[in-house]
Amino acid sequence: MSDASAGTTVLELRNLGVHRGGVAALHRVNATFRAGEITCVLGENGAGKSTLVAVLSGLLRPDEGELLLGGRPVTFRSARAARAAGVATVWEDLAVAPLLSVWRNFFLGAEPTRGVWPLRRLDLDAARETTVRALARVGVPGIDPDRPATALRAGERQSLAIARALHFGARALVIDEPTAPMTIAQHTVLAEAVLSARDEGLAVVVVTHNPRYAHLIGDRFLLLARGHVAGDLTRKDVDADVLLRLMAGGRELTALTARLRALHPELDER
Ligand SMILES: Nc1ncnc2c1ncn2[C@@H]1O[C@H](COP(=O)(O)OP(=O)(O)OP(=O)(O)O)[C@@H](O)[C@H]1O
Numbered sequence: 001m002s003d004a005s006a007g008t009t010v011l012e013l014r015n016l017g018v019h020r021g022g023v024a025a026l027h028r029v030n031a032t033f034r035a036g037e038i039t040c041v042l043g044e045n046g047a048g049k050s051t052l053v054a055v056l057s058g059l060l061r062p063d064e065g066e067l068l069l070g071g072r073p074v075t076f077r078s079a080r081a082a083r084a085a086g087v088a089t090v091w092e093d094l095a096v097a098p099l100l101s102v103w104r105n106f107f108l109g110a111e112p113t114r115g116v117w118p119l120r121r122l123d124l125d126a127a128r129e130t131t132v133r134a135l136a137r138v139g140v141p142g143i144d145p146d147r148p149a150t151a152l153r154a155g156e157r158q159s160l161a162i163a164r165a166l167h168f169g170a171r172a173l174v175i176d177e178p179t180a181p182m183t184i185a186q187h188t189v190l191a192e193a194v195l196s197a198r199d200e201g202l203a204v205v206v207v208t209h210n211p212r213y214a215h216l217i218g219d220r221f222l223l224l225a226r227g228h229v230a231g232d233l234t235r236k237d238v239d240a241d242v243l244l245r246l247m248a249g250g251r252e253l254t255a256l257t258a259r260l261r262a263l264h265p266e267l268d269e270r
Pocket residue numbers: 020021022023024025043044045046047048049050051052
């Protein structure tokens with residue numbers, strides 16, 4: 001466990017409001033993100049998911065309400081400030097600097113050095129070793145740290161960012177899942193890293209479009225609809241089908257499925 005025992009509140013949103021382009025992108029949002037738990041944030045396009053990520057990661061200041069970290073109100077003035085406070089965000093597409101090596105991406109400016117100034121120099125072996133160890137810790141063993149980051153696949157790239165967050169002592173991890181299709185194998189790689197972060201006691205927030213995947217890994221589910229909290233549920237409250245139904249658009253899909261199954265009983269088998 002990192003700094004908090006499982007179940008302790010790490011991040012909290014109180015009556016959070018954000019206006020964007022004349023609309024309430026978030027309106028009176030209350031939510032709690034706890035240590036050792038994965039909270040999946042679900043909602044249709046425009047529900048406010050990206051806005052929530054922007055607030056948690058320090059890119060956007062809320063217009064109303066408060067963000068609390070470890071019980072104290074905080075105002076992040078930048079993404080760097082959020083990271084320094086222990087809230088790490090894994091972006092959908094900016095997880096890494098693609099042309100740099102895997103280990104350079106891991107450290108990005110925080111490389112270990114050897115010796116004392118003015119003879120201090122980069123400790124390359126330590127940097128490589130640390131990277132390999134940190135990746136193995138999130139379930140990605142055997143990566144050559146000198147490969148360019150472009151050689152990593154989508155799930156591995158995000159896992160690298162998660163490994164960094166763990167290594168540098170994050171308390172909360174916000175993951176904006178790739179919307180581009182990922183193979184099952186890469187989804188599994190990412191899920192394993194997400195579960196490692198949870199097991200190490202971080203409060204994990206996963207923004208996803210996929211309710212089935214959410215149900216597989218999530219402990220709690222925050223459903224957003226038009227900037228409002230439409231549901232705040234635990235695993236005990238829902239199964240994957242209920243989640244699917246609760247997501248806007250899911251209602252139509254469920255009705256369609258029921259109608260098709262009534263007309264074609266053989267579909268029941270699927
Ligand atoms: N930069 C912006 N300028 C104006 N309005 C914006 C801006 N960003 C978001 N909005 C509006 O805020 C609301 C919430 O958008 P947001 O992008 O947070 O939703 P989302 O759930 O992330 O959607 P998606 O799944 O499509 O990314 C929407 O009505 C959107 O049109």
